[in-house]
Amino acid sequence: MTLNERNIFIEEMKKIGDVWTQEQVMRVYEHQSLQEALNDRWSSLTEFVNTIERILN
Numbered sequence: 001m002t003l004n005e006r007n008i009f010i011e012e013m014k015k016i017g018d019v020w021t022q023e024q025v026m027r028v029y030e031h032q033s034l035q036e037a038l039n040d041r042w043s044s045l046t047e048f049v050n051t052i053e054r055i056l057n
Contacts, residue, residue: 001025001026001029001030001031001032001033001034001037003022005033005034005037006022006025006026008034009025009029009034009037009038009041010022010025012038013041016045018041018045025037
């Protein structure tokens with residue numbers, strides 16, 4: 001992932017309160033495209049929210 005793509009990822013996640021550093025993005029998504037990283041993170045967040053909803057209900 002390029003520096004510009006990492007910055008885009010960080011900004012997109014920041015919009016929903018999911019704060020990342022450059023180092024974290026590189027460690028987790030270094031070998032993935034921006035779109036793959038965004039898709040993976042959204043999937044993880046969706047799964048997390050669904051789990052919380054099941055617990056609360």
